[in-house]
Amino acid sequence: MIDSKRIKQRAKLTRPLLIPLILYIGLLIFATSQAPVMPTPVLRYAVALLPVVPGLFLGFGMVRAVAKLDELERRILLEAAAFSFGVTLILLVSLGLLSEVGVPVPNPMLLAAIMAILLIVGKLWGNWRA
Amino acid sequence: MKNRLRVLRAERHWSQERLADELGVSRQTVNAIENGKYDPSLPLAFKIASVFQLLIEDIFQPEDEATRTV
Numbered sequence: 001m002i003d004s005k006r007i008k009q010r011a012k013l014t015r016p017l018l019i020p021l022i023l024y025i026g027l028l029i030f031a032t033s034q035a036p037v038m039p040t041p042v043l044r045y046a047v048a049l050l051p052v053v054p055g056l057f058l059g060f061g062m063v064r065a066v067a068k069l070d071e072l073e074r075r076i077l078l079e080a081a082a083f084s085f086g087v088t089l090i091l092l093v094s095l096g097l098l099s100e101v102g103v104p105v106p107n108p109m110l111l112a113a114i115m116a117i118l119l120i121v122g123k124l125w126g127n128w129r130a
Numbered sequence: 131m132k133n134r135l136r137v138l139r140a141e142r143h144w145s146q147e148r149l150a151d152e153l154g155v156s157r158q159t160v161n162a163i164e165n166g167k168y169d170p171s172l173p174l175a176f177k178i179a180s181v182f183q184l185l186i187e188d189i190f191q192p193e194d195e196a197t198r199t200v
Contacts, residue, residue, distance in 0.1 A: 022165075070155040072168050130162045 013068055023054035026037045072130060080122030088115045133190045134162045138182050152181045 028051045035048040052072060068078065099105045139149050146164070150157045153174065162168035163178075170178065179186045 070159050071157060071171050071174060072159040072162055075168075125156070130158055130167055 013065045016056060017065060020054040020057040020061055024051050024058055026049040027054060044109075076123060076126035079126050080119050083122035084115050084118035085119060087118050131169045131190055132166065132193060133163065133191065135160070135178065138184075138189065139164075149181070155176055 002067075031048050033051050035044050038044040038047050066074065069077065091114065092111065093106050095103075135149075138174070144152075146157045146160045150160045153160070154177075155174065159168065159170075163170055175186050175190060180188055182189065
């Protein structure tokens with residue numbers, strides 16, 4: 001059975017995150033494609049850092065959304081964050097050690113994406129257990 | 131920790147959704163408490179007791195005590 005009330009509550013929580021997220025993705029695509037072709041270094045740096053602005057709003061929005069969660073949801077999120085942080089930390093250390101012996105290290109943005117994916121996996125796992 | 135939440139809710143013919151609304155939590159939280167998968171915080175336990183107009187110890191019991199009284 002579709003829990004429409006729950007979907008509405010979720011939508012209410014996630015709606016403030018939607019605009020910053022769309023802006024972030026849009027600016028990320030723009031920055032990665034346009035920053036290298038900017039004529040001056042200052043412009044290059046400015047364009048490269050453009051996605052940080054909606055990223056900050058996204059961060060504040062996430063903090064506000066977490067504050068509205070109930071205690072079980074917060075615990076699930078905390079465990080998911082610990083799982084995501086721990087695995088990413090091990091991955092980072094491993095990559096650091098590999099880079100010492102000449103293995104090329106991937107773009108840090110890829111690690112951020114892995115961290116986000118692990119957070120989602122941890123959240124789904126926590127929801128399944130609860 | 132054992133609890134009588136499911137029984138008390140059933141006595142009032144409330145759905146988990148209704149109880150969740152009364153408590154200001156998600157239905158998932160009510161379900162987890164009823165199934166003994168999650169022990170509520172003290173403020174939430176007080177709220178549950180207040181909703182059912184009972185004492186906390188009338189609803190929640192330590193595992194060993196629950197075994198002894200059965």
